[in-house]
Amino acid sequence: MRLRTTLISAFAGVATIASAFACASARADETPLAFQGNLFDQLPEPFFPTMFRTRDLDGDGFPDLVIAGRDPDDRLITQRGLGNGRFVTLQTLAAPGFVDWVELADIDGDGREDIVGAWRGDVPRLVCYRGLAGGLFEEALVLADVELGGVGRDPQSVALGDFDGDGDVDVAVCNYIGQSIDVFSSRVANGGGLAFERTARVRLGQFLGGIAYPRLVHAGDMDGDGDLDLVVNEIGASRIAVIRNEAGRFVAAKEYRVPILGAERPGIAGMDLADIDGDGDLDVVCPALLLDSAQRVLAFVNDGTGALTQTLDGDGAPSGYSFSLLLADFDGDGDLDAVSGAALPGTIAIGRRTGAGAFTFEIDQSFQFGSLIRHLAAIDVDGDCDLDLVGIDAPSRTVFTRRNVTPQQGSGCGGFAEAQQEQPKSLPRKSTGKQAIAARPTPARESVPMADRDHNGVVDAADVAIWIAELSQAVAPQPVKAGVK
Amino acid sequence: MRDFIGHLMGHLMGHVARHLARMPVAAVAVALFANAALHAQCPTEGDCRKVHASPGCVMPECCSLVCEANPLCCETTWDDTCVQSALDICDGINCPATGECTATHATPGCSDFTCCDLVSNFDGWCSYAAWDEICAREAAEVCGVGRCAIDATGAVDENEPCYKRLNDGCGLGLDHDRIALACGVTFKGRITNGGSRDLDWFALDGVGRRRFRVTVEAEFPLELQYFRGGCEGASDTKWLVAPNLCTGPIAINFIADGGTSSFIIGSGYDDGPLRYGIDCDDIDPDNPPNPDDPPPVQLFGVHWRARVDCLAIGDLDGNGSVGPQDLAMLLNLWGPIPTGVAFDPRAIDADLDGNGTVGAPDIATLLSSW
Numbered sequence: 001m002r003l004r005t006t007l008i009s010a011f012a013g014v015a016t017i018a019s020a021f022a023c024a025s026a027r028a029d030e031t032p033l034a035f036q037g038n039l040f041d042q043l044p045e046p047f048f049p050t051m052f053r054t055r056d057l058d059g060d061g062f063p064d065l066v067i068a069g070r071d072p073d074d075r076l077i078t079q080r081g082l083g084n085g086r087f088v089t090l091q092t093l094a095a096p097g098f099v100d101w102v103e104l105a106d107i108d109g110d111g112r113e114d115i116v117g118a119w120r121g122d123v124p125r126l127v128c129y130r131g132l133a134g135g136l137f138e139e140a141l142v143l144a145d146v147e148l149g150g151v152g153r154d155p156q157s158v159a160l161g162d163f164d165g166d167g168d169v170d171v172a173v174c175n176y177i178g179q180s181i182d183v184f185s186s187r188v189a190n191g192g193g194l195a196f197e198r199t200a201r202v203r204l205g206q207f208l209g210g211i212a213y214p215r216l217v218h219a220g221d222m223d224g225d226g227d228l229d230l231v232v233n234e235i236g237a238s239r240i241a242v243i244r245n246e247a248g249r250f251v252a253a254k255e256y257r258v259p260i261l262g263a264e265r266p267g268i269a270g271m272d273l274a275d276i277d278g279d280g281d282l283d284v285v286c287p288a289l290l291l292d293s294a295q296r297v298l299a300f301v302n303d304g305t306g307a308l309t310q311t312l313d314g315d316g317a318p319s320g321y322s323f324s325l326l327l328a329d330f331d332g333d334g335d336l337d338a339v340s341g342a343a344l345p346g347t348i349a350i351g352r353r354t355g356a357g358a359f360t361f362e363i364d365q366s367f368q369f370g371s372l373i374r375h376l377a378a379i380d381v382d383g384d385c386d387l388d389l390v391g392i393d394a395p396s397r398t399v400f401t402r403r404n405v406t407p408q409q410g411s412g413c414g415g416f417a418e419a420q421q422e423q424p425k426s427l428p429r430k431s432t433g434k435q436a437i438a439a440r441p442t443p444a445r446e447s448v449p450m451a452d453r454d455h456n457g458v459v460d461a462a463d464v465a466i467w468i469a470e471l472s473q474a475v476a477p478q479p480v481k482a483g484v485k
Numbered sequence: 486m487r488d489f490i491g492h493l494m495g496h497l498m499g500h501v502a503r504h505l506a507r508m509p510v511a512a513v514a515v516a517l518f519a520n521a522a523l524h525a526q527c528p529t530e531g532d533c534r535k536v537h538a539s540p541g542c543v544m545p546e547c548c549s550l551v552c553e554a555n556p557l558c559c560e561t562t563w564d565d566t567c568v569q570s571a572l573d574i575c576d577g578i579n580c581p582a583t584g585e586c587t588a589t590h591a592t593p594g595c596s597d598f599t600c601c602d603l604v605s606n607f608d609g610w611c612s613y614a615a616w617d618e619i620c621a622r623e624a625a626e627v628c629g630v631g632r633c634a635i636d637a638t639g640a641v642d643e644n645e646p647c648y649k650r651l652n653d654g655c656g657l658g659l660d661h662d663r664i665a666l667a668c669g670v671t672f673k674g675r676i677t678n679g680g681s682r683d684l685d686w687f688a689l690d691g692v693g694r695r696r697f698r699v700t701v702e703a704e705f706p707l708e709l710q711y712f713r714g715g716c717e718g719a720s721d722t723k724w725l726v727a728p729n730l731c732t733g734p735i736a737i738n739f740i741a742d743g744g745t746s747s748f749i750i751g752s753g754y755d756d757g758p759l760r761y762g763i764d765c766d767d768i769d770p771d772n773p774p775n776p777d778d779p780p781p782v783q784l785f786g787v788h789w790r791a792r793v794d795c796l797a798i799g800d801l802d803g804n805g806s807v808g809p810q811d812l813a814m815l816l817n818l819w820g821p822i823p824t825g826v827a828f829d830p831r832a833i834d835a836d837l838d839g840n841g842t843v844g845a846p847d848i849a850t851l852l853s854s855w
Contacts, residue, residue: 122614123591146591146617153610153617177610179757203757206722207712207749209656209681211760249825254721307719457650457681458658
């Protein structure tokens with residue numbers, strides 16, 4: 001049981017977030033969140049980064065990155081953190097077929113974390129890059145494919161956890177075209193090697209005339225029964241699916257439709273789990289992409305049984321199409337602040353949580369960067385005890401860092417010396433100075449081709465979310481200005 | 486052989502239309518000038534993507550497309566030029582190919598042309614990416630089955646032109662109506678797909694748990710679902726059943742929960758929906774077909790027939806009365822309902838109060854409907 005508990009907390013990062021950053025009432029005297037300008041590193045062409053995971057791979061005390069991406073040159077890239085917000089390539093691994101998502105866990109039980117991901121190509125494969133010493137990894141080992149275990153069509157994301165409670169790491173795979181979640185349970189192969197058996201395939205949106213297009217799967221204990229459930233965002237269906245773990249088995253999904261905000265139903269390209277109301281359970285938060293009004297962030301509130309009974313929404317990115325969302329406590333006051341990432345133009349909006357029990361955010365900083373902020377993470381890149389912002393602009397192949405200089409409440413950690421700020425030379429967008437948000441006109445959103453991509457008979461925000469999520473190359477840059485409050 | 490060619494001719498234009506979307510411009514030009522009929526020399530022996538001495542190649546559609554562009558490929562030899570054309574034009578055309586059609590393999594297509602072509606026509610993944618387990622199951626279900634016709638004489642029509650979506654419930658972006666249920670009535674309708682696939686939803690809304698028996702027969706791969714909830718908020722699909730093609734009527738005796746719920750008729754399999762291969766052939770007066778459009782493809786029949794019977798909740802065997810045999814069935818199922826397995830409505834449902842256990846309260850409920 002102890003091992004099981006450890007695994008749950010280790011792999012359900014969201015659960016850790018929930019306990020560590022349980023929401024409390026925002027303090028009236030808290031000061032605006034403040035971040036320095038971008039530090040950035042560009043990845044090699046034609047890599048199109050989609051997300052990353054952070055670990056101290058090489059044991060130097062600074063977080064490193066494992067970066068997934070869509071790369072015609074078939075690469076998966078790890079980067080070593082320099083401790084100042086910059087990253088340099090540590091290793092390039094072969095990844096035939098796009099890899100949209102990776103997770104890290106010790107799936108072979110050797111004490112070192114391994115990379116688990118899925119190759120999305122015509123012959124999809126679930127793979128593992130076994131960890132070696134010094135932060136390096138072996139080339140990929142195929143855990144399951146079309147013939148071996150039966151991987152579904154277009155696996156776009158994975159989630160790890162001990163789903164069946166047997167003490168080892170299992171894998172859930174989200175099949176975008178297959179509209180299903182596959183669960184692969186770890187088994188001991190002949191000779192003691194790695195072996196995985198598919199133990200569940202749960203269809204999603206089977207009642208739809210259109211296509212559900214599930215994109216992300218996350219693991220977390222939604223119903224408080226001590227095991228890991230699965231949560232999926234279905235872009236095409238505009239729904240969040242909760243698949244409860246019943247004695248180690250996954251059978252069926254409960255699906256929750258995204259509510260209409262204003263006069264339209266938002267598209268939900270992303271999703272995360274966090275305890276937004278401080279009641280000790282995991283809620284579901286999404287960036288809400290809207291076409292006719294300002295972008296929002298949306299929360300589905302868990303009643304503790306895994307049922308999502310209420311929705312809340314707050315301010316999102318002030319421009320662009322909302323795509324990514326990060327909740328983290330950037331000022332150490334015990335509540336979760338929100339960073340929204342948007343596309344076209346690439347926009348990052350840093351919002352400070354305001355008000356006890358409310359899901360509202362004061363946007364303290366907003367700036368344009370690149371074209372598509374696909375992924376955001378809160379990491380203490382410099383060891384100063386606060387959370388910095390690290391993200392990806394996919395079309396420009398850029399990893400950017402914004403170091404946190406917000407005075408921290410209660411942690412005893414101070415700020416740090418201002419870092420040398422560099423401006424990108426080949427990026428499509430760059431910051432142009434400080435300007436009050438209220439006085440700055442909202443940059444025009446760039447137009448996107450409109451079509452019924454989910455085949456549900458309606459052209460709406462979900463179709464735009466799908467189009468952005470499926471981008472795999474740079475879009476034409478447009479000049480935009482940025483401001484910092 | 487004549488049937489073989491006729492089959493090919495019937496589907497070639499549909500294939501061409503699909504392939505046009507992903508062809509390079511030059512290839513599109515070639516295809517546009519291609520005749521609908523197969524080239525006289527196609528198919529022959531030899532891999533279309535490898536040089537061989539004989540003219541023509543084994544893939545009928547690819548062979549025809551290449552030979553229409555370059556007749557020498559079907560007159561002299563299948564040389565480098567023909568191979569290059571095949572590589573340019575025949576992307577996604579992989580029938581026939583290596584591998585048994587009912588077995589999974591990591592390459593696209595399979596060895597039985599007729600089966601490969603049929604499956605690929607409604608599931609393009611199979612001839613474009615890999616012949617995965619879904620392709621293999623589809624092949625096992627539909628290949629060699631042929632077509633079946635159902636008699637729906639006297640049934641109440643759903644009154645939905647196949648170019649419209651009128652009773653699709655929560656299946657589309659905008660909410661639609663559902664067919665109002667009527668006990669003891671037989672309904673009929675059609676299912677088509679392409680774009681938004683057609684679904685026919687029956688409203689089962691009501692107070693408390695009620696037992697129904699639906700008896701459904703269809704000319705296409707049938708997918709039956711029981712959906713709980715409304716279009717907004719929470720919903721789930723309690724069960725989905727996909728009987729094999731053309732195996733006659735299937736009767737499902739099930740309990741509907743109180744509140745809003747629906748019974749859904751659609752086309753599909755256990756693995757997923759059938760999204761292509763049953764085109765609508767009605768003429769939409771507001772959007773008539775372009776004369777250049779390929780003819781509608783209907784790999785299967787489009788009709789369904791469904792009778793709905795409202796039973797007493799204690800009528801476990803569905804014989805129209807609640808009696809000792811129903812009580813015996815209930816007692817035989819005494820105890821908790823297994824969790825962690827998919828609910829199968831083809832099994833007897835004796836959990837009359839829906840609390841997850843067959844027990845004393847269920848006996849009381851059964852006796853009350855004796």
